[in-house]
Amino acid sequence: MPIATSALLTDLYQFTMLQTYHAEGMNEPAVFELFSRRLPPERGFLLAAGLEQALDFLENLRFTSAELDWLSGCGRFSPEFVATLEDFRFTGAVDALPEGTAFFANEPVLRVIAPMSQAQLVESRLINLIHFQTLIAAKAARCVLAAPDRLLVDFGMRRAHGAEAALLAARASYLAGFAGTATVLAGMEFGIPLFGTMAHSLIQAHDHEIEAFERFAAAQPGNVTLLIDTYDTEAAARKLVDLAPRLQQRGILIKGVRIDSGDLAEHARQVRQILDASGLSAVTIMGSGDLDEHRLAELLAAGAPFNGFGIGTRLDASTDAPTLDMVYKLQEYAGRPRRKRSEGKATWPGRKQIYRQIAENGIFAGDCLGLGDQPRPGEALLQPVMRDGQRLAPPESLADIRERVQRQLAALPSALRANRIEPYPVIIAPELQELAAQLDRETH
Amino acid sequence: MPIATSALLTDLYQFTMLQTYHAEGMNEPAVFELFSRRLPPERGFLLAAGLEQALDFLENLRFTSAELDWLSGCGRFSPEFVATLEDFRFTGAVDALPEGTAFFANEPVLRVIAPMSQAQLVESRLINLIHFQTLIAAKAARCVLAAPDRLLVDFGMRRAHGAEAALLAARASYLAGFAGTATVLAGMEFGIPLFGTMAHSLIQAHDHEIEAFERFAAAQPGNVTLLIDTYDTEAAARKLVDLAPRLQQRGILIKGVRIDSGDLAEHARQVRQILDASGLSAVTIMGSGDLDEHRLAELLAAGAPFNGFGIGTRLDASTDAPTLDMVYKLQEYAGRPRRKRSEGKATWPGRKQIYRQIAENGIFAGDCLGLGDQPRPGEALLQPVMRDGQRLAPPESLADIRERVQRQLAALPSALRANRIEPYPVIIAPELQELAAQLDRETH
Numbered sequence: 001m002p003i004a005t006s007a008l009l010t011d012l013y014q015f016t017m018l019q020t021y022h023a024e025g026m027n028e029p030a031v032f033e034l035f036s037r038r039l040p041p042e043r044g045f046l047l048a049a050g051l052e053q054a055l056d057f058l059e060n061l062r063f064t065s066a067e068l069d070w071l072s073g074c075g076r077f078s079p080e081f082v083a084t085l086e087d088f089r090f091t092g093a094v095d096a097l098p099e100g101t102a103f104f105a106n107e108p109v110l111r112v113i114a115p116m117s118q119a120q121l122v123e124s125r126l127i128n129l130i131h132f133q134t135l136i137a138a139k140a141a142r143c144v145l146a147a148p149d150r151l152l153v154d155f156g157m158r159r160a161h162g163a164e165a166a167l168l169a170a171r172a173s174y175l176a177g178f179a180g181t182a183t184v185l186a187g188m189e190f191g192i193p194l195f196g197t198m199a200h201s202l203i204q205a206h207d208h209e210i211e212a213f214e215r216f217a218a219a220q221p222g223n224v225t226l227l228i229d230t231y232d233t234e235a236a237a238r239k240l241v242d243l244a245p246r247l248q249q250r251g252i253l254i255k256g257v258r259i260d261s262g263d264l265a266e267h268a269r270q271v272r273q274i275l276d277a278s279g280l281s282a283v284t285i286m287g288s289g290d291l292d293e294h295r296l297a298e299l300l301a302a303g304a305p306f307n308g309f310g311i312g313t314r315l316d317a318s319t320d321a322p323t324l325d326m327v328y329k330l331q332e333y334a335g336r337p338r339r340k341r342s343e344g345k346a347t348w349p350g351r352k353q354i355y356r357q358i359a360e361n362g363i364f365a366g367d368c369l370g371l372g373d374q375p376r377p378g379e380a381l382l383q384p385v386m387r388d389g390q391r392l393a394p395p396e397s398l399a400d401i402r403e404r405v406q407r408q409l410a411a412l413p414s415a416l417r418a419n420r421i422e423p424y425p426v427i428i429a430p431e432l433q434e435l436a437a438q439l440d441r442e443t444h
Numbered sequence: 445m446p447i448a449t450s451a452l453l454t455d456l457y458q459f460t461m462l463q464t465y466h467a468e469g470m471n472e473p474a475v476f477e478l479f480s481r482r483l484p485p486e487r488g489f490l491l492a493a494g495l496e497q498a499l500d501f502l503e504n505l506r507f508t509s510a511e512l513d514w515l516s517g518c519g520r521f522s523p524e525f526v527a528t529l530e531d532f533r534f535t536g537a538v539d540a541l542p543e544g545t546a547f548f549a550n551e552p553v554l555r556v557i558a559p560m561s562q563a564q565l566v567e568s569r570l571i572n573l574i575h576f577q578t579l580i581a582a583k584a585a586r587c588v589l590a591a592p593d594r595l596l597v598d599f600g601m602r603r604a605h606g607a608e609a610a611l612l613a614a615r616a617s618y619l620a621g622f623a624g625t626a627t628v629l630a631g632m633e634f635g636i637p638l639f640g641t642m643a644h645s646l647i648q649a650h651d652h653e654i655e656a657f658e659r660f661a662a663a664q665p666g667n668v669t670l671l672i673d674t675y676d677t678e679a680a681a682r683k684l685v686d687l688a689p690r691l692q693q694r695g696i697l698i699k700g701v702r703i704d705s706g707d708l709a710e711h712a713r714q715v716r717q718i719l720d721a722s723g724l725s726a727v728t729i730m731g732s733g734d735l736d737e738h739r740l741a742e743l744l745a746a747g748a749p750f751n752g753f754g755i756g757t758r759l760d761a762s763t764d765a766p767t768l769d770m771v772y773k774l775q776e777y778a779g780r781p782r783r784k785r786s787e788g789k790a791t792w793p794g795r796k797q798i799y800r801q802i803a804e805n806g807i808f809a810g811d812c813l814g815l816g817d818q819p820r821p822g823e824a825l826l827q828p829v830m831r832d833g834q835r836l837a838p839p840e841s842l843a844d845i846r847e848r849v850q851r852q853l854a855a856l857p858s859a860l861r862a863n864r865i866e867p868y869p870v871i872i873a874p875e876l877q878e879l880a881a882q883l884d885r886e887t888h
Contacts, residue, residue, distance in 0.1 A: 002453075004446050004607035008629040011601055012640025015628065020646065020663035030649065070632045076667065120645060124627075127602035128610060135605075157455055158571035159767045161579075162608030163448035166572060183568075184459065185452040188514045196456025201564060201774035202464065204782040205474065219464035223520065229786050262787035313767050322766035323603045323757050330645035338648040342673050343706035 002167055002189055003053055007063045007088070008070075010124040015071070018117045019081045028334035030116040031351055032123065033108040034130055035329075040321035044416040045424065047141050047405060048097040048109045049172045050133030052395050054126055055386060058090040061122065090118050094386035097354075099396065100137075100175055100404035101381060102412060104426050106369060107354045108382060109134065116333065123328045131326045132165060133172040139318040140176035141409060142293040142419050143311055147300055151308030153195040154181035155288060156316025169316040175401045177409070182310070190398065195310075197225040197258045197286070204230065210239045217243075217252050225256040225286065228271070233259055237271045241278040256284035256307070264289065265304035272305040286310060292320070293419055339439040348428065350435050354381040364411050370429035446611055446633055447497055451507045451532070452514075454568040459515070462561045463525045472778035474560040475795055476567065477552040478574055479773075484765035488860040489868065491585050491849060492541040492553045493616045494577030496839050498570055499830060502534040505566065534562050538830035541798075543840065544581075544619055544848035545825060546856060548870050550813060551798045552826060553578065560777065567772045575770040576609060577616040583762040584620035585853060586737040586863050587755055591744055595752030597639040598625035599732060600760025613760040619845045621853070626754070634842065639754075641669040641702050641730070648674065654683045661687075661696050669700040669730065672715070677703055681715040685722040700728035700751070708733065709748035716749040730754060736764070737863060783883040792872065794879050798825040808855050814873035 021027055036046060063071075063085050072082045092114020097103055109130060112119045143152055154173045160166035163185075170186035180193030187194040198216055206212035209231060217224040224247075228236035237257065244254055257275075259267045264287050275283050287299065288310035299306060313319065329347045330338050337349040350371050355378035357365040370376045385392055415422040465471055480490060507515075507529050516526045536558020541547055553574060556563045587596055598617045604610035607629075614630035624637030631638040642660055650656035653675060661668045668691075672680035681701065688698055701719075703711045708731050719727050731743065732754035743750060757763065773791045774782050781793040794815050799822035801809040814820045829836055859866040 002448050002450060006446060006607075006629050008632055009446075009601070009607050009610070010628055011599070011626040012628055012631075012638045013626065013642050014640075016640055016660070016664050016667070017642055017646045020642075020660045023663040024659050026649070030645075032645070067632065074631065074638075076638075076664070116649065120643075123643070123645075124602050125607070128604060128607065131603055132605050155455070157453070158568050158772075159575055159770065160572060161576050161605035161761070161766075162612055163450075163453050163569070163572065164606030164608040166453070168606055182455040182457065184454055184456055185450050187456075187518065188452055188511065194456045194518070194520075196458075196460055198457050198461055198464075199564075199567070200784045200786065201474075201476070202461045204774045204784055205470070205560060205777040215468050216460070216464045219467040220460055220520070223460070231785050260786065261789050317605070317761075317766040319766050322605075322761040322763050326603065328602075330648045333649040340644045340648055341675050342644065342704065345705050 002185060003056070003164060005057065005060055006067065007061055008067050009128070010121055014121050014123060015077065017120055019077055021117050022081050022084055027115045027117055029113060030119040030330060031332035032112045032119050032328050033331050033352065034110040034126060035106055035108045035327065037325040037327060037345070038105045040324065041421065042321045043138055044419070044421045045102045045104060045138065045412060046134050046324070047137040047176060047408070048101045048103055048134060049099050049137035049175055050130040050168070051096050051099045051110065051385065053129045053133070053168070054110065055094065055391055057125055057129060058094065058122060058386065059389065059391065061088070061090045063088055089389060090114065090122065091389040092118055093384070093388070095382045096385045097381055098383060098404060100401045100408060102364070102408045103354070103381070104367065104424050106348065106426065107367065108352055111351065111382065127326055127328050131324055133168050134326070135318050135321070135324055136169045136172035136315065137176045139315055139321070140173035140178055141405065143296060143315065144177035145409060145417055145419050146293040146296040147309065150306065152178045153308065153310045154178055154183065154315060155310035155312035157183040159313040160316035166316065173315060174398060176405055177402065179308070192398070198227050200227060200230045203227065209236060210243060213240060213243055214247070217247050217254065218250070221252045224252065224254045225258055226254065227260065228257045229259050229261045229267070233262060233267045234270050234274065237274040241274060241280065244278070244280055254280070254283050256286055258286040258288060258310070260289045265299050265302045268304045268306050284308065288312070290314065297419070337435055337439060339436055341440065348432055348436060349439055350432065352432065355379065356381055358411070362411055363413060364424070366425035366427065368427050368429050369432060371431055371435070374429070374431050376429055446629060447500070447608060449501065449504055450511065451505055452511050453572070454565060458565050458567060459521065461564055463521055465561050465564070466525045466528055471559045471561055473557055474563040474774060475776035476556045476563050476772050477775050477796065478554040478570060479550055479552045479771065481769040481771060481789070482549045484768065485865065486765045487582055488863070488865045489546045489548060489582065489856060490578050490768070491581040491620060491852070492545045492547055492578060493543050493581035493619055494574040494612070495540050495543045495554065495829065497573045497577070497612070498554065499538065499835055501569055501573060502538065502566060502830065503833065503835065505532070505534050507532055533833060534558065534566065535833040536562055537828070537832070539826045540829045541825055542827060542848060544845045544852060546808070546852045547798070547825070548811065548868050550792065550870065551811065552796055555795065555826065571770055571772050575768055577612050578770070579762050579765070579768055580613045580616035580759065581620045583759055583765070584617035584622055585849065587740060587759065588621035589853060589861060589863050590737040590740040591753065594750065596622045597752065597754045598622055598627065598759060599754035599756035601627040603757040604760035610760065617759060618842060620849055621846065623752070636842070642671050644671060644674045647671065653680055654687060657684060657687055658691070661691050661698065662694070665696045668696065668698045669702055670698065671702045671704065673703050673705045673711070677706060677711045678714050678718060681718040685718060685724065688722070688724055698724070698727050700730055702730040702732060702754070704733045709743050709746045712748045712750050728752065732756070734758060741863070781879055781883060783880055785884065792876055792880060793883055794876065796876065799823065800825055802855070806855055807857060808868070810869035810871065812871050812873055813876060815875055815879070818873070818875050820873055
């Protein structure tokens with residue numbers, strides 16, 4: 001199982017709080033909502049992602065005997081308390097945005113309603129799972145918007161933050177509209193299409209570049225993409241022109257070339273010319289090397305004749321905005337709305353709903369953050385997905401989520417669709433503002 | 445096993461290259477070195493970390509039958525080639541920097557010598573493992589240098605990029621001198637000391653803040669750290685002054701408080717005054733909330749009376765420099781040195797060694813990147829750690845690595861110790877420059 005499942009994937013304070021709740025017999029229903037307090041300056045919207053893994057985590061959450069032994073032996077917890085964890089299950093309810101839904105600051109992407117101890121323990125891992133995929137899906141969507149007609153492939157495993165990040169980045173970028181990934185295990189685990197070419201080492205290991213090209217082509221006749229920048233990009237393209245007829249006689253077609261260094265736009269133009277002049281206009285050109293949505297936009301604005309791009313480091317680590325200010329906050333306990341008032345970190349209390357207005361042309365016209373039991377005009381975005389600890393429906397297919405993302409991106413206001421950072425209107429319903437003010441008067 | 449082990453944690457192109465090597469019968473010894481082409485603008489040095497997990501990966505690398513079936517069924521590989529993977533083992537040699545060693549651009553942190561197919565397949569995961577922990581260890585070391593006498597704790601699980609990143613960030617920051625982590629599974633897996641307080645939700649779930657304090661204290665009498673910024677920080681400190689004598693009568697001491705929002709320096713000063721004026725000078729003050737080495741330096745320069753800090757998001761995602769330009773490059777094949785010449789990405793060929801000059805006062809005086817078989821003055825840093833696929837020694841203890849880091853940080857030039865970004869002198873030995881020039885003349 002490449003996605004970690006341990007119930008100890010949490011912060012120590014969850015257990016100290018659970019022990020307090022246990023001592024007090026305090027386990028009334030708690031309502032927590034997961035949201036981003038603000039968007040990074042580099043992002044105009046987010047895309048909900050990671051719900052599937054979050055629901056897996058909740059459905060399968062239990063303590064192994066080794067974990068219970070460790071908790072007993074660590075000297076912090078009473079035997080009575082640890083014993084209560086033996087049969088720990090998540091039995092609560094979850095409402096959430098379907099994966100691929102666009103959302104904005106302060107809008108809940110997920111709500112948990114469960115006995116306090118359950119709802120509290122899962123905080124750290126729920127944020128960890130939803131935060132990362134949402135982060136990557138938003139970054140990937142910006143790449144898709146920058147290069148809508150090009151083949152985009154996730155190349156980022158090596159500089160993703162660990163194996164789980166690599167796998168989930170492959171998933172999140174595929175949801176957002178990438179064609180696939182180079183990470184093999186993501187192919188096996190999630191059924192994501194795989195793409196891959198060759199590394200410079202294969203060229204270097206041969207005494208002659210053309211010999212490396214020929215042997216590589218012979219070994220995968222159905223899928224020949226050659227890396228041509230190891231020594232001299234244009235010289236390599238000319239070697240390929242010499243090689244192509246020889247390969248064709250053996251029934252092998254060169255599908256594409258990849259350029260990974262230097263002035264990508266200029267090299268692509270030169271290579272395109274060399275290939276076209278020799279009847280190799282069907283050979284595609286892939287670009288790679290420190291790409292992101294800004295470089296894609298530059299390359300395409302410069303008319304660089306790339307058919308596709310491998311996008312690695314800057315996607316998998318979302319380097320310009322490597323985290324979101326995503327939190328999981330108590331909104332109600334034992335039937336009473338609750339509000340955190342810490343400076344700069346105050347929250348909107350209660351069980352909320354996002355009501356999205358859609359203009360006649362299908363474009364999102366603004367959201368209202370209101371209360372779930374006081375409907376407002378517009379589409380209510382949070383949907384029930386789990387009751388009594390059980391999913392309400394089988395997992396959505398990645399294909400369905402990809403279609404949702406396409407529809408969502410098409411419906412974004414034009415500035416956001418153009419990757420410009422402009423605020424999207426989210427108003428706070430008056431009844432929600434009133435509830436917050438009322439709690440501020442009461443709490444001390 | 446929270447650290448993923450699959451042999452499919454690699455890029456597709458490794459398999460397409462392996463299939464080529466198989467078809468050619470090309471499996472001579474290959475020498476690859478892992479290094480960072482440059483340091484991020486925000487880093488003056490790196491700390492080698494992740495070797496332990498890299499050696500685990502190499503020692504245990506094998507294909508499961510499910511993985512072999514998947515490879516056979518994916519339509520890309522010949523049955524003969526997939527059959528060769530059944531008995532795949534890593535049988536090669538590894539030399540590496542001991543974990544915790546400071547290093548700089550172009551200096552190999554690890555070298556693999558193995559039959560080409562083995563050395564190639566492991567590229568993606570070796571970079572993935574070494575890159576991330578090295579990244580976090582360097583960030584954590586900067587925090588340690590900024591606040592050398594304070595208790596520093598990793599609070600970053602929730603916004604780490606997945607579970608593996610959270611666990612490995614806990615390990616890397618502990619190696620670099622942090623006191624511990626809040627991530628419980630890192631306590632169980634690595635024996636890292638755990639720290640934790642309470643969340644705002646516990647305060648919010650009670651109708652009165654002081655009631656939450658009292659109940660929490662009663663439930664963990666040995667470890668009471670109270671979060672005091674949910675509503676009004678100074679008011680909460682005064683409530684605590686009222687509460688402390690009552691708790692003391694029950695044998696419960698308040699160990700500390702945590703402040704997580706607002707003007708941290710000002711709140712800490714006010715709270716310190718309130719506590720000291722009431723005889724609670726033994727109660728410590730922890731700070732948290734978007735901290736990094738720059739904020740730590742500011743807070744301490746302002747004389748803010750913090751005893752320790754919880755450092756989360758900006759540590760676990762290394763937000764100011766979320767990736768390193770770390771690569772794994774072929775340096776020799778079949779006994780011949782090899783060199784990649786791609787524009788801006790050329791490498792130094794051959795089996796290299798780092799020779800570090802140490803001044804009489806013990807401070808690092810400069811490195812020479814030379815060839816292993818042509819020793820230069822100074823300490824040779826790369827050490828043999830694996831032969832024939834087997835570790836040469838049992839894993840180093842985290843305590844030993846922590847001691848090494850302390851010695852290394854103390855020996856850094858004073859500018860780097862002060863977290864200033866100044867270049868550290870690394871010269872390229874003339875014989876290495878000559879080898880590169882010679883290969884450039886020969887290769888085409």
